[in-house]
Amino acid sequence: MGWLRLLGKEYLLNWLIKALGSSIGRKFVMGLTGLLLIGFVIVHLAGNLLLYVGIEDYNNYAHALHSKPGLVLVAEIGLLALFLAHILIAVGITRENRAARPEGYQMRRSKQNRTAATPSALMFVSGAILLGFILLHLADFRFHLRNPGPDGEEPFAKALRLLQDPVSAGVYFVGSLFLGWHLVHGFQSVFQTLGWNHPKYTPLIKKAGVALAVVLALGFASFPVWAMLKKYGVQL
Amino acid sequence: MEKKLNLTLKIWRQKGPQAQGRLVTYPVQGVSTDASFLEMLDVLNEELLKKGEEPVAFDHDCREGICGMCSLMINGQTHGPDRETTTCQLHMRRFKDGDTIVIEPWRAKSFPILKDLVVDRTAFDRVIAAGGYASVNVGNAQDANCILVGKESADRAMDAAACIGCGACVASCKNASAMLFVAAKVTHFAELPQGQPERYKRAQAMVAQMDAEGFGGCTNTYECEAACPAGIQVTTIAKLNREYLKSSFAYAEESKSSEGEG
Amino acid sequence: MSLDARVPIGPLSEKWTKCKNELKLVSPTNKRKYDIIVIGSGLAGASAAASLGELGYNVKVFCFQDSPRRAHSIAAQGGINAAKNYQNDGDSVGRLFYDTVKGGDFRAREANVYRLAEVSANIIDQCVAQGVPFAREYGGTLANRTFGGVLVSRTFYARGQTGQQLLLGAYSSLMRQVERGKVKLYSRHEMLDLVLVDGVARGVIARDLTNGNFEKHAAHAVLLCTGGYSNVFYLSTNAKGCNATAIWRAYKRGAYFGNPCFTQIHPTSIPQHGDYQSKLTLMSESLRNDGRVWVPKQKGDKRRPEAIPEGERDYYLERKYPTYGNMVPRDVASRNAKAVCDEGRGVSETGQAVYLDFADAIKRDGREVIRQKYGNLFHMYEKITGENPYHTPMKIYPAPHYTMGGLWVDYHLESTIPGLFVLGEANFSDHGANRLGASALMQGLADGYFIAPYTVGHHLAGRKLPKVSTDGPEFEEALRAAKGRVDRLLKINGKRSVDSFHRELGRIMWDKCGMSRSEAGLKEAIAKIRALREEFWNNVKIPGGNAELNQSLEQAGRVADFIELGELMCRDALNRRESCGGHFREESQTEENEAKRDDENYLYVSAWQHQGDDKEPTLHKEPLAFESIHLTQRSYK
């Protein structure tokens, strides 16, 4: 089982411990977890888009997912680990970065050609807002802490009902937009962090990042809008 | 063409490293638009002296934009409003009559203030000492043309080596990160054959020292690039990341016994 | 004391080899027992300190900037010479040697210059090995360019930042030794005095500029690599901090000062534009390749340059020197600019400028070609003056740039004080009465990498150097003197700022000991400088105290030394009643107002010995003998 040893203590773990000990290493882990989370979000959106395809299709998809509880558990633990790593490192990095300038400037103005609030400057803030959204989302869908529905409720019905809750709908809508905001910087930033900055491809990556962010933001934001429109009987 | 300006300066005054500092307002009259920013401060200092007050301490030397000694946060921007320009090359024609100008020192934990606008940047020296060199003793060199360097690599190395070490990257970064500075040096060597033997060790050692000095990390905001008077680009940071990533797989800490023998 | 230059006997080309063979060596295990102080971290200082550290000595390096990387060498633009003959254009050690001696108007020591040319090739090898990113050809080999006054392409360069890259190379080697623990850095420190024990240089007194602490440092050898003193003129192309304090204090402790009046006035700098001006910015000499120098024919012609028709312009260099035209050497170009301005034909509001016009070049080659060649210089010019040289001619004027004079050293680079070595621009150098472009960088690195490491070892191995303690009486005396001086300065509490004295000194020096010097003028200058010195010590105002970062105090010490040095320069200029290189005595010119050298009476190096603050210094002469070169009068017609 040489490869296990390679993965384990001997190599990967050592590497990870060392990486987490340096500012660049932490950023690698940050970027990698971010990239994996983006992958998850894309799959998640794709699955949810089945809501628009049909009740049947969505329900089947959901049931298929839940028919393998082992897999779901592994996926959930994996996701949790990714989120936790991403968040904890973010908190750590942010605290360190603040500490690197204990006394701020009286006046501050960017030399870049841009306006004040940029995605990159507000990663921590947009991330924090995103976290709030995700927690509410988990409370609603995963743990049924708010508005628990009737037993045996079909997935589609459940989704529609939860999305029609005005608080959830509002938070989801705003949260989705912040997801896009977070990714505008996050996506292309990963490439820089992993060292893939190239005069030819970077502009392309940046554009792709923005496009991806817009698609994801609009995609997710569309669900509460769709649900609310349905609620108030607007014909779709 | 020359005009005279009346300005209000708000300058950070701080007696010493431990002292409490604050912004002090000084009106200045009749500043020539042809004067450089530092000459404007010279004029202010002469006047302060006449009034029996202590002149404002600020760092400067070459006044040609190459030594990297001058600094200053001018109205919230490192080296003032112009791109690829040091404070000593900034000229007063860039300002309007009646302007208020806020002048502050570089601020970072790793750049402690010594007095007024003067800060201690020796952290940069220590980062270079950690690995910013090719280990070659005098007397070891072969004929210069035995080392061929393609023009493109040479140009890229030169682009990175143009760093003047002023610290504007740190001062402008919201995280007070020194990544651009370190990246410039690592890139300079990584582009050249002379830098290859110690390539991985260098990336590891310089980053470790950078962290130890208390600089913040890079969050890819790229303010440093806009602030850099020498035009160093953030592609060097990507390069550093790449070098670091590779080195963390490839480079094993050498055994201590290998040095200092004989 | 007789001046023994310790030049080895034998054929010119074998002297250095012979010398190296005969130098005493320090055994490898003993090297770590020796401490060496290096003052200055420019090309000379950084290269010397790094090399000595590599050899195993314990080195301390001092500089007044916050980092050794900021030494003034960083500002050199053009390039560095070396006799590599990579262009296959017939260059050789002999030719570089000859060009340098001739360029220096035959006032340099032949053996030193030959050695400089000999080691020049090694410098490039060393710098390349360090990773200095010199300009390259597409094939990967090194590129060269041509510089003024020579017929071969031997100048290596890194864009317009050659000095920066060479210094960063030396600095990186230095920092490597810091990491190895062989070199200790003392930045933001200023050397204030030299300590002699039994007549041998054994230490220094330094002041920590951040807090005013005085420190005593002992060593077995002291190297001064503190650069030039062009700032005696107040306005110069040098960095603001450049000063003569270290060499001046050493002079006062007994080191002779060589050729103090030999200064180089560079012809193409951006002219002065106001009283508040703090420095002059150099525009590379290469501009004269394409720019045409002119002034209006008529006195006081105030029209815009574009409005002056061709027929009413005087292209005076082309007119007077048809062969060399605008490319005459620096001293000739400078003197002529001054002459036309003195006639009242200078341009700009001050009348102290001449035009450098690119209109013809742009017409001939197109704007793009000119932009590629000089874009960065044009940009810099526009930034400083607000005028666009593509549309209107540049205005230029000469500016003090380099000092060939400095502490007298022998072939070992050792001064008249045993154990005190002087390297780089700080010594009286290999450039005679005028330095060729791109040769200062070469000399600084030659001294530091390839000469001092051998000769310092010879001193260490050859002399009895008993242990000294910094508590000894010599150190106490020097410390008291340094402190006393600072206290005295702070106590004056007069009315005038340090800067105002410096400006006044600069004006005297520029008028009387600048591009053109006369007996009457120099005598007047000496009297004025004495009066200025008197006033300085009674009326200077220095705010703040010693125990803090106090820039006025730093400056005051330097200006006090400049005032004294200024007097010595005038004295030396007065003594040398001939014109040579950058030194032009009005009494010694040809009928066409060209410089006239007097080899019969002045074929020597002046070496001045301090006798006391109010006593006249003694002049010693080191005769110059040229064995392999035939002396000629320079002509650029």
Ligand SMILES: Cc1cc2nc3c(=O)[nH]c(=O)nc-3n(C[C@H](O)[C@H](O)[C@H](O)COP(=O)(O)OP(=O)(O)OC[C@H]3O[C@@H](n4cnc5c(N)ncnc54)[C@H](O)[C@@H]3O)c2cc1C
């Ligand atoms: C604008 C400009 C352009 C030039 N271009 C060229 C060129 O293209 N080619 C060429 O060959 N030459 C050129 N020169 C000349 C050349 O740059 C210098 O002669 C050379 O760099 C001097 O090097 P140095 O090591 O002797 O001294 P510097 O580099 O001046 O270093 C002096 C050092 O001494 C230290 N120091 C001084 N006094 C004290 C003290 N009292 N205590 C402690 N430390 C002290 C300083 O901190 C500094 O580290 C140029 C000069 C100028 C001004």
Ligand code: FES
């Ligand atoms: S003073 Fe040297 S870069 Fe500004």
